[in-house]
Amino acid sequence: xxxxxxxxxxxxxxxxxxxxxxxxxxxxxxxxxxxxxxxxxxxxxxxxxxxxxxxxxxxxxxxxxxxxxxxxxxxxxxxxxxxxxxxxxxxxxxxxxxxxxxx
Amino acid sequence: xxxxxxxxxxxxxxxxxxxxxxxxxxxxxxxxxxxxxxxxxxxxxxxxxxxxxxxxxxxxxxxxxxxxxxxxxxxxxxxxxxxxxxxxxxxxxxxxxxxxxxxxxxxxxxxxxxxxxxxxxxxxxxxxxxxxxxxxxxxxxxxxxxxxxxxxxxxxxxxxxxxxxxxxxxxxxxxxxxxxxxxxxxxxxxxxxxxxxxxxxxxxxxxxxxxxxxxxxxxxxxxxxxxxxxxxxxxxxxxxxxxxxxxxxx
Numbered sequence: 453x454x455x456x457x458x459x460x461x462x463x464x465x466x467x468x469x470x471x472x473x474x475x476x477x478x479x480x481x482x483x484x485x486x487x488x489x490x491x492x493x494x495x496x497x498x499x500x501x502x503x504x505x506x507x508x509x510x511x512x513x514x515x516x517x518x519x520x521x522x523x524x525x526x527x528x529x530x531x532x533x534x535x536x537x538x539x540x541x542x543x544x545x546x547x548x549x550x551x552x553x554x555x
Numbered sequence: 556x557x558x559x560x561x562x563x564x565x566x567x568x569x570x571x572x573x574x575x576x577x578x579x580x581x582x583x584x585x586x587x588x589x590x591x592x593x594x595x596x597x598x599x600x601x602x603x604x605x606x607x608x609x610x611x612x613x614x615x616x617x618x619x620x621x622x623x624x625x626x627x628x629x630x631x632x633x634x635x636x637x638x639x640x641x642x643x644x645x646x647x648x649x650x651x652x653x654x655x656x657x658x659x660x661x662x663x664x665x666x667x668x669x670x671x672x673x674x675x676x677x678x679x680x681x682x683x684x685x686x687x688x689x690x691x692x693x694x695x696x697x698x699x700x701x702x703x704x705x706x707x708x709x710x711x712x713x714x715x716x717x718x719x720x721x722x723x724x725x726x727x728x729x730x731x732x733x734x735x736x737x738x739x740x741x742x743x744x745x746x747x748x749x750x751x752x753x754x755x756x757x758x759x760x761x762x763x764x765x766x767x768x769x770x771x772x773x774x775x776x777x778x779x780x781x782x783x784x785x786x787x788x789x790x791x792x793x794x795x796x797x798x799x800x801x802x803x804x805x
Contacts, residue, residue: 455614458641462631462648463621469652471678473660488803489796490657494626495759496772496795497651500788501630502752503773504780513777521746528750532757539596541754542747549746 524548573707579692583715586688591723594625594684598724600747601628602731603738607745608636612732619728623721624682626755627651633748646789658686662713665693669710677710680717688716768799 506521507513517523528545535541574582598619605615610632618628627648634644658681666674692712695705738744760766772795779787 454641455635456617458645459614459618459621459631461645462627462652463623465645465649466622466624466627466652466655467679469655470659470681471675472656473663474666474674474678476663485800487657489800490654492765492768492796492799493650493654493792495756495765495768495799496792497630497647498626498752498756499769499772500776500791500795501633501647502749502756503776504787505633505749507777508780513780521749524746525749525753528753529757532754536758538593538751538754541757542596542600542750545750545753546743546747549743 520549520552523552573705576708576711579708579711580715583688583692583712583717584719585715586691586712587684587716587719590684590688591719594720594723595727597625597751598727599731599734600751601625601632602728602733603735603744604629604731604748605632605728606732606735607738607740608632610635612736615732616725616728619725622648623679623724624652624655625724629748629751636745643786643788647792650789650792654683655681658683661690662686662693665706666710673710677713677717680714680721682717682720684720685713685717689713764799764802767802768795771795771798 502525506525507515507519509519509521515522524545527548528541531537531544532541601619602615605618605628606612610618615632618631622628622631630651631644631648634647659678662677662681666677669677689712692709693706735744756769760769772791775791775794776787779790781787782790
């Protein structure tokens with residue numbers, strides 16, 4: 453039940469963002485600092501979510517080559533860098549994980 | 556852009572009329588079509604991941620309807636899977652989605668004359684992709700002498716692009732939920748979420764400031780992961796943003 457409320461709250465917040473300036477009608481510019489900060493938001497957020505996901509195993513930092521998910525992620529990062537292709541990145545990352553785990 | 560030009564009547568005939576509402580609507584659908592190819596697997600993966608993260612099917616689908624923002628939905632599902640406190644989930648989603656304010660500011664001048672229900676409808680449909688397509692329509696000139704206000708029906712173009720995306724997202728979520736329920740955990744499909752994020756982040760690293768943001772946010776996320784209530788996540792995001800801003804200044 454609380455999760456439903458949280459979802460509705462997030463939905464309302466997201467809608468408020470999307471409607472904010474449209475509702476205000478007047479052309480108000482975002483403060484310069486905030487406008488510049490916006491570009492870094494997805495970069496910082498996605499990185500901070502992803503890295504612990506693959507580098508922390510069993511509640512401890514594991515930066516060794518024995519961490520299959522970390523190694524597969526590094527391979528995937530190279531694929532993403534070279535191809536900029538979301539699908540290919542996921543595909544090769546998953547295949548890499550399966551191969552590493554078969555050893 | 557070719558689609559747009561085809562959809563508009565030839566310049567001479569346009570002396571009197573703007574493109575009709577239907578004409579604009581279908582041009583919007585055509586405009587968003589190439590993007591839908593990329594959205595399709597993304598929606599599927601969201602549905603699959605939401606299920607493997609332990610969300611009930613109803614809730615996974617409802618999230619697509621209520622939140623309707625791909626990356627935030629992935630993050631919410633992921634955080635919910637590791638029992639993150641709801642307050643932190645809400646704050647994180649609020650931070651991740653804040654970019655929509657920028658889109659809102661960008662399209663606002665073009666939607667001024669519309670009724671409030673129209674404005675609310677288009678605001679609901681204002682995703683990254685719909686914004687990217689709709690703004691191409693508004694970037695076309697409106698006031699040449701022979702074309703009196705040819706953008707009169709441009710909101711229908713926006714609606715076409717937005718609805719095209721909305722329907723695709725809802726359908727692919729549903730398919731993903733259905734497929735996800737059949738997939739055994741041993742396939743480790745949950746790993747496709749970090750992979751998706753890697754695929755999104757890496758191409759965004761286009762300059763030194765972006766790289767520094769990623770390095771600082773990443774290092775911080777590992778150093779503070781033990782902070783209570785997952786506060787480490789918000790801390791790492793804020794540190795990354797500040798590092799990026801500082802790097803850009805130099």
